[in-house]
Amino acid sequence: MTDHDEAGTVRPSTLAWASRYLEAGERIVGTEVLHGGITAEMRRLTIGGRRDGSTRDLVLRTFVNMRHAEAELNREADTLTLLAGTAVPAPGLVAVDPVGEHCEFPSLLMTCVAGRTVLADEGLETRVPLLARQLVAIHALRPAERPREYVTWTTADTVVTPRGADPAAWAAAIDMIRAPAPSCEGRFLHGDFHPGNVLFDVPPARPADARITGVVDWPVTSWGPADLDVAHCSTNLALLHGPAWAPRFAEAYEAAGGVRAAAPGERLYWQVRDALALSEDLPSVARAWRQAGRTDLTTRAVEERLDAYVTALMRRA
Structure with missing residues (x-):
């Protein structure tokens, strides 16, 4: 597995938890930090081992040293479930561990939405x-x-x-x-x-x-x-x-x-x-x-x- 950023390293317990929700034969082959967040650590997980040889991405949100983690992760999980039936484009919920029972820290796993943030003045x-x-x-x-x-x-x-x-x-x-x-x-x-x-x-x-x-x-x-x-x-x-x-x-x-x-x-x-x-x-x-x-x-x-x-x-x- 490769890390595009040293901070992209995900603890083994969290990787094991996320791996439970992959399809048969898939495995996590890379992690990368997603910058720009304030209250949580965000990482892209690259998933390999697919039958057609392609990869796909998931996103891991991790709350570290935040007392409201359980409430906010549960709220986000509920909201992503709600949005799945609407026209509002949002990630899909994969799994949530709101109290860090299985992960090093409270975490939420979701699908990766295409696109990028654009903060430039142009356009x-x-x-x-x-x-x-x-x-x-x-x-x-x-x-x-x-x-x-x-x-x-x-x-x-x-x-x-x-x-x-x-x-x-x-x-x-x-x-x-x-x-x-x-x-x-x-x-x-x-x-x-x-x-x-x-x-x-x-x-x-x-x-x-x-x-x-x-x-x-x-x-x-x-x-x-x-x-x-x-x-x-x-x-x-x-x-x-x-x-x-x-x-x-x-x-x-x-x-x-x-x-x-x-x-x-x-x-x-x-x-x-x-x-x-x-x-x-x-x-x-x-x-x-x-x-x-x-x-x-x-x-x-x-x-x-x-x-x-x-x-x-x-x-x-």
Whole structure:
């Protein structure tokens, strides 16, 4: 077996567990780290020994030192099972070991979806409407059993104001999220929808013909306001490509048929809350993006973009 990266090494107990779910004669012949994740380790497992001599890939998600691993892996397993009967492109569930009973650490094994993440500025005009339409399709799901109610991951007391940020704008933003969350009509939420969790097929000769091939990373699904997902993708676009792209995504979402809160102040609340939530983990976010190829996105560069975005939001307020 070969490792394309030293960190790609998978413990024997985990390999033995994954091997139980292979077809007769198949075996794991290689592992490779998939960069860009923050909360979990992701690896591609290459499967050989097939009758026709070809190989196929599976993806292994492993949670290391994470107290919420069991809940999130079970939630992702349930969601992948649900999505198998829908038009939303997602990996297929192969197996899950949510407490590490058989593996070195809690793990989930899934099929490998074709495509790749695209974080470059080039071609963004084409990809933003595709992202918006995909999110509308996710929000249209109506599972027989609703997932948990949404949770928010920041408070007014945990916000991290970037160095050199506009103090008045950030103080006003922090005050805004002290207020109770607006009431909303619930939707099925991805919970972490952004370009890093969407796979594309982009023909080199025809970038305008780009299409989405898959949406990944489903452990934090919930039921809540559509604006929460819209705001999260908007914030990520603002940090990846500049603050002007945040409102363009929101407009594309509505143009695709998505329904947001009727009151502008309620929309703004979710936009501000999500932007402030990202402030708490900017070094990890920037590092993941650099590993995925955006070497220009230093922590300082991302801090400056977040400050510009929050300041622009508060000027609108």
